[in-house]
Amino acid sequence: MSSLPKSSPLIGAPGSEPARRAPTIDDVAALAGVGRATVSRALNDQAHVSPRMREKVLRAVEALDYRVNPQARNLASRTSKTLTLINCNSRDAPPNSHYFAAIEMGALRAAAAAGFELLTYSLHIEDEDRDDRVVELFTAGRTAGLVLSPPLSADVALARRLIAQGCPAVCISPGDDVSALLPSIGFDEEAAGYEIAQHVIAAGHRRFGYMLGIEGHPAAERRHDGFMRALAEARPGADAVIALRGDFSFKSGVELAEAMLAGPQRPTAIVCANDDMAVGTMFAAQRMGLALPADLTVVGFDDAPVTGYIWPPLTTIHQPIRQMAARAVERLVETLLRGHGVMTPGLELVAHHLVPRDSVAPPRN
Known part of the structure; x- marks a missing residue:
C-alpha cells in the first residue's frame, strides 16, 4: 500500500532546519481514500463504519503517525449532544414568523427534555451551495443530527447525500420521495x-x-x-x-x-x-x-x-406545528441512541383539526 511520508516539511527560518507539519485528519482521509467524517467515526469507534473501512483508516493513521488532537476530541464529544434545526426561505420573501417560531419552540422543548442542545441555522432557497452547507454541518462535526423543515424536507438530492454521509436527519412536512428515504413527521x-x-x-x-x-x-x-x-x-x-x-x-x-x-x-x-x-x-x-x-x-x-x-x-x-417539531426531535434522538446512520424512513402523522370562526358566511349572490 502506498503511503505519505510521516511528516511534511514546511519552510522554516533561514539557516534553520525545516519545520515539520503534523499530519491532519484530512491527510488521513486522503491516504485512506475516505471522507473526514468516516475517519472521525472510525477513530471514535462509532457505528456505520465497516470493518474494512475502519482497517483502512487505522493503517493510514499508523503510516502517517497521526495523533488525535485532544481539544478536537473534546469538541466532538460536545457536539454529539448538539442538534440543528434548519429553516429555509426565499431571500426576497419575508419569513413566516409564526411558522418558524412554532417549529423552533417545539423543537427546543423536546431537545431540552432529551438533554440535547438545539441550534438553528437559516438558509435561502436561492443559495446554490445550500445543500453543501447542510452536509458540512455534519461532516465538520458541528452537529450530531439535523431536523429539516420545508422546502429542504422535499429535497431528494439532499436526503440522499445525508444518507451517504451517515448523517441522522428527520424531516418535517416532507415530499413523498423524501419520506421514503428519511424519518418524517407531518399531518394529512x-x-x-x-x-x-x-x-x-x-x-x-x-x-x-x-x-x-x-x-x-x-x-x-x-x-x-x-x-x-x-x-x-x-x-x-x-x-x-x-x-x-x-x-x-x-x-x-x-x-x-x-x-x-x-x-x-x-x-x-x-x-x-x-x-x-x-x-x-x-x-x-x-x-x-x-x-x-x-x-x-x-x-x-x-x-x-x-x-x-x-x-x-x-x-x-x-x-400542529409545535407537535410536529417536537416529534421530529424525538425521532432524531431515537435515531442517535440506536447509532449513527440507523434511520427508519416513513411518514408519521400528527392530528390536525378545523377551527371554524366568523370569516365564513353564505354568499349574497
Missing part, C-alpha cells in the same frame, strides 16, 4: 384541504379564489389537491376557481386578492394556503369596500395566533 395536508373546502362549499359558495403557496412546496400542494377533490365532488363547474400563486406572505395575499376581486365574476370565497395570505386578503377586501364575511368569505391555514384577534376572526386549519 390533503385531508385538511378537503375539510376546509367542504366547510366553505357547505355555506353555499360556488365561485372560488385559491391562493397557492411557493412552487415546489409539497405540503401546500397537497392542501390544494384536497381542495380540488372537494370541488370535484361538489361539481361547481370548470370555471369556478381562480388559482394564483403566492409566497405565503401578507404582501402576496394583498396583491393576489386585488387581482382576484377586480373582475366582474369575482369569487365569493377565497381559500388561502396559509394564514398570512388570508390576512392580506382580508385587508385588501376591506380596503376595496367589501364587507366581511357578507361580501366575501376568507379561510386560511395554520391557525396563527393573529387569526383569533382580527375581525372577523379567521376560519382556518390548526396545523
Whole structure:
C-alpha cells in the first residue's frame, strides 16, 4: 500500500532546519481514500463504519503517525449532544414568523427534555451551495443530527447525500420521495384541504379564489389537491376557481386578492394556503369596500395566533406545528441512541383539526 511520508516539511527560518507539519485528519482521509467524517467515526469507534473501512483508516493513521488532537476530541464529544434545526426561505420573501417560531419552540422543548442542545441555522432557497452547507454541518462535526423543515424536507438530492454521509436527519412536512428515504413527521395536508373546502362549499359558495403557496412546496400542494377533490365532488363547474400563486406572505395575499376581486365574476370565497395570505386578503377586501364575511368569505391555514384577534376572526386549519417539531426531535434522538446512520424512513402523522370562526358566511349572490 502506498503511503505519505510521516511528516511534511514546511519552510522554516533561514539557516534553520525545516519545520515539520503534523499530519491532519484530512491527510488521513486522503491516504485512506475516505471522507473526514468516516475517519472521525472510525477513530471514535462509532457505528456505520465497516470493518474494512475502519482497517483502512487505522493503517493510514499508523503510516502517517497521526495523533488525535485532544481539544478536537473534546469538541466532538460536545457536539454529539448538539442538534440543528434548519429553516429555509426565499431571500426576497419575508419569513413566516409564526411558522418558524412554532417549529423552533417545539423543537427546543423536546431537545431540552432529551438533554440535547438545539441550534438553528437559516438558509435561502436561492443559495446554490445550500445543500453543501447542510452536509458540512455534519461532516465538520458541528452537529450530531439535523431536523429539516420545508422546502429542504422535499429535497431528494439532499436526503440522499445525508444518507451517504451517515448523517441522522428527520424531516418535517416532507415530499413523498423524501419520506421514503428519511424519518418524517407531518399531518394529512390533503385531508385538511378537503375539510376546509367542504366547510366553505357547505355555506353555499360556488365561485372560488385559491391562493397557492411557493412552487415546489409539497405540503401546500397537497392542501390544494384536497381542495380540488372537494370541488370535484361538489361539481361547481370548470370555471369556478381562480388559482394564483403566492409566497405565503401578507404582501402576496394583498396583491393576489386585488387581482382576484377586480373582475366582474369575482369569487365569493377565497381559500388561502396559509394564514398570512388570508390576512392580506382580508385587508385588501376591506380596503376595496367589501364587507366581511357578507361580501366575501376568507379561510386560511395554520391557525396563527393573529387569526383569533382580527375581525372577523379567521376560519382556518390548526396545523400542529409545535407537535410536529417536537416529534421530529424525538425521532432524531431515537435515531442517535440506536447509532449513527440507523434511520427508519416513513411518514408519521400528527392530528390536525378545523377551527371554524366568523370569516365564513353564505354568499349574497
